[in-house]
Amino acid sequence: MTDTVLLALDTSTEFCSVALLAVANPPAGSSLRSLADDSLAGDSPGRGSSARGLAGGSPVDGLSAGASDEPRVWSRHESTGAVSSTRLLPAIRELFDEAGYALRACNAIAFGAGPGSFTGLRTATGAAQGLAFGLGCPVVPIGTLAACAESARRRDPSATRVLAALDARMDEVYWADYAWDDALQDWHAVRAAALDAPERIVAPDVPYTLAGNAAAVFGARLAIAAGARAIDGEALPHALPIAFAALRAWRAGRTVPADQAAPEYVRDKVALTTAERLAVKAAQGQAGDPSRSHASEPPQ
Structure with a gap:
């Protein structure tokens, strides 16, 4: 064999x-x-x-x-x-x-x-x-x-609906919504990978696990975290x-x-302009979160 x-x-x-x-x-x-x-x-x-x-x-x-x-x-x-x-x-x-x-x-x-x-x-x-x-x-x-969703379910088999959300830097989030299909024995993308501000992410209308690091990075700005049945920041x-x-x-x-074989970038803009970086810093100061840093490209 x-x-x-x-x-x-x-x-x-x-x-x-x-x-x-x-x-x-x-x-x-x-x-x-x-x-x-x-x-x-x-x-x-x-x-x-x-x-x-x-x-x-x-x-x-x-x-x-x-x-x-x-x-x-x-x-x-x-x-x-x-x-x-x-x-x-x-x-x-x-x-x-x-x-x-x-x-x-x-x-x-x-x-x-x-x-x-x-x-x-x-x-x-x-x-x-x-x-x-x-x-x-x-x-x-x-x-x-999808790897985040896979990780979340392997850590918790009851996680059959997973919203994966990763810090994309530049004050944005990469996210996607996945449902486990028992018949196919695989994931189905309810919402394909997208890039949005943390406030604009759409929560599933059924109980879901929030996977990824976005909840830890954005805190209260990521409103979908409050409605999650579980948050797996290590997925x-x-x-x-x-x-x-x-x-x-x-x-x-x-x-x-x-x-x-090709990458799936999702984002087509690599860096913020000087004016945009200044605006982000000003917004962070008003929010009382001076510690958050923003790189010129997504996480290395």
Whole structure:
């Protein structure tokens, strides 16, 4: 019985995040399983730098029951700031060495497509494309907001409606609304990724989990936080939930050739003008929040 080996990359934030997932292919006719993995519980991207390999996870979507079908995962999630590009390839090599696989064993390469740091998105996209070209394997783009929803549900299986909201800097929020579809055993985007002021985000009309760091960053300005059934501030972009989401996508044939992989920027404006920066600072002073800083581009 051969293994499905999937590599996932994310550099959309200040973290360099890499994960490797390997699972024994189920025999023909095996039934599909619903989500049942909690492997993120102890490896949260909000807890600072980590370099960790995990082994012997629980069964995940698309796999039949039984110990031989449980996934094995290895991950690195390190705070690298603006130098993710220098750490990404060494981290990949480390994971393959640790797992005992050759790079050519890869069936697909997933990456966090965005939104997020402009530079970081290009880094992950370029690395995924280059590796996929060399290996002759497909690419699986996974949205970073979808990764937040995936993370929230893996940490809390009752989180079947997730509004993912990330600080986009420049006084704005990246957000999307996701519903878990039991029939498809996958997420459905009720509202696709968008960019808005925190006051303009639209809350779901059903109980929902708020995932991401926007609640911590914007406080009372993010009114949707008050109506959430739960707030998971640690459900952030991370290669491990990207890997699990990509496994479902790969099994369903939702892949692209390497030359068609592209970032999902959402924002088409990289920096505030001088006048806009002054206006933001003035607004912060009036709100009594001088501590909030705004970079010229989304988080690195």
